Amino acid sequence: MSNETTTMNQKKLARANLKQYGMMIALFFIYVIFLILSDGKNAAPMNINNLVMQNSYVVILSVGMLLCCLTANVDLSVGSVVAFCGAAAAIMVLDYHIAIPITFVVVLLIGLLVGMWQGFFIAVMKVPPFIVTLANMLVFRGLTMVILNGQTKGPLPQEFTQVGAGYLPQIFMQVGGTKIELLALLGGLFASVLLVLLEVHARRNKLKHHFAVSPIWQVGIKLAVIIGVLNFITIKLAFYMGLPLVLLIMLVLVLIYSFVTNNTVGGRQVYAVGGNVNAARLSGINTDKVMFWVYTNMGLLAGLAGIVLAARNASATPKAGDTFEMDAIAACYIGGAAVQGGVGTITGAVIGALVMGVLNNGMSLIGWSVDIQRVVKGLVLLAAVTADLYNKRKSS
């Protein structure tokens, strides 16, 4: 490859990267704006902790929803399925005294079965996903009311709530009168080192195969920013109660699903089905099977989110998870997923979820009413997608 084309490719790469980071930069600015508006309240250790815990279910759901969005569809039923699974868990534990680990496994299975039920209608009966999930939104909300007799079920035992409101093992240390949790700090440092090593490894590998790489200064800035944000969060958490368990759950999910979408045949098939279902089919992809598993997976994650939500609230309520589907869908689109399908990343969806979360949290802190919050969130979604489409039209 000549030098000229190398620099050209690098420029292209830089531009692509910039676009990818656009929403991250927006997220940063939104956070800073609320930092100013709330007199630094949104940087308080407890608030960072709340941000993580409050948004965990939306992040979990967004990960699954992204796969639906990639196929140019959505799942409207997740809010109801979350409520249903949470209710099922609460009833099993409180009414039938089933051991909590068994309850968790069974509830995840229920989520999986709900997903298969939807997948069956979508993939086998060929009913449009919009209709299937709309119908099941009503069905599972109704069933939740029925099995809960319209009442809240609680309180759940501490062993249960641990999942949503608990922490990883803690080692506290007194430093000048303040209590600091050591493992959070170490966790942040460990992750930072790991990130650097991974980046170096990937870069070496690329150079070995003579592939285009981003300029070193860009990689440096990227790593510095990520490590900075990461340690900002872990340090803040260390000043509170340490690392929440849900943070680990989210991290594992994001890693698994990023790997699946980027590096596996199954993930690539989801992109192909969303990009052009006819071409995918004629390339030997069983498109029905892809649709079936995308919705089955969504059901499983809704089950997990149901457990986490019930745990955090220490109870199951008939209204739990209301409009969660909208938050998850909005997160995907804010995070760059295309309404036409075939475009989107897990990281993007998580960033989208965080944008929504930071907005919610910030507006609550400065005392804006829930009504206004909805208006703002709606406008942000509209602006993000409009900007995305406008950019695409301009570049084509």
Added chain:
Amino acid sequence: MAETILEMRHITKEFSGVKALDDVNLKIKKGEIHALCGENGAGKSTLMNVLSGVYPYGTYTGDIVYKGENCEFNTIRSSEKKGIVIIHQELALIPALSIAENVFLGNENTTFKGVIDWDETDRKARDVLSTIGMGSEDLSQQVQNLGVGKQQLIEIAKALTKQVELLILDEPTAALNDEESNILLELMLNLKKQGITCIMISHKLNEVSRVADSITVIRDGHTIETIEKTDKAIEEDRIIKGMVGRELTNRYPERNSKIGEVVFEVKNWMAYNPLDSKRKVINDVSLHVRRGEVVGFAGLMGAGRTELAMSLFGKAYGKNISGTMIKNGEELHLKSIKDAINHKIAYVSEDRKKYGLVLINDLKWNMSLSSLASRFSKHSVIDSNDEIHLTEEYRKKINIKANSIEQIVGSLSGGNQQKVVLAKWMLSEPDVLLLDEPTRGIDVGAKYEIYTVINSLADAGKAVIVISSEMPELLGICDRIYVINEGEIAGELQKDEFSQERIMKIIMNHIGRVK
């Protein structure tokens, strides 16, 4: 009688630099049925689209003189106002609306302020339907419940309500059976008696010579000649010669065939329409391809070539498929497309944008798509280094002009897109390749390169089947040609028998036999 109703003078129309029509002249006499004949892509439909305002005034050059008046049609509506109505091959009916609603679609009977007068609609619809022999139909019936033949008649009824004076029919009988065609042709003769002038585009020369008063032959965007029907019947041979008589220039790479034993064989292959399981689409087809051989499927549009190829490709098309398929001496029972790919069969579809490519993805992803599971992954984890290396290798090998394998395929030219599709299927390392219109819509230079790729595939010992509507192309690149018509093998030509006239004759004879 000899009064001229329409004259099109020096019509030239270009599509991104390619001349689809080049100085075409056409003269239609009042009250006649005038047939337009020509190969696929000769420019017949384009000419009619110019006339009816589908391509607005200014996008072409030349004059349209209609009833002594120079016309500048900007929309279909403006030509319809003058009484020129075109009925396209793809019918413009709304399947879920009733007959009456469809007859007055876009031309509704309204009282005031756009409120539809249903009584008037029904009355008028009844009137117009009885003039075309459909007076007994239930007007509230949905159009989708009617056969294609009746749907075609509804289109004509629609035209009649618009006070049509010049009716254009684009391949009106292509989708019709014998009886339905007969009804339609009779109706055309009837309309002629009522003084309506008719232009019909048709491949079916027997029908043309039956109803047409004069015939204009178009080839490669030029008018070749206009033949008047005198007392003698119009000679079909003369039309065929006019349609295909173009000279073969050096547009095809040299080919030294090294043909081996039979590697792919199909016997008594049958397939039915997936939407209408009583309708046979492929009827008792038997064929074979040898190692290193390029075999062509010739035929008219709608002859069933694509359907045949797709039914062979793991039942990608068709219902109740039966027959035997043998590859390298082993009988195959393919259940799915994946099955076909695993058994080293590849199908390159005729519509690369719709069926071949994921346009929003890059070259790399597109090229690896059909062999992800077999070639680019272990335990379903993709080896991205391998993917980059191999796709880059193929990009260079068949000379795809792109900045890198990470360029979005949608931004490539048609020829390069086609090469991406070819590369995708070459990467699946097939023994048998079914190439459906591999050079459609791409320029001459890219065509040559694609032919070279086809040659090298054959040289590598693969069995290649090429479907093409461009007969010279088949003559130029194939070792043997099957002529396909109405889902049957109508004939087979060896290389020394190749000629366009022969192919056309086989088709025409076969049409005659089926009728």
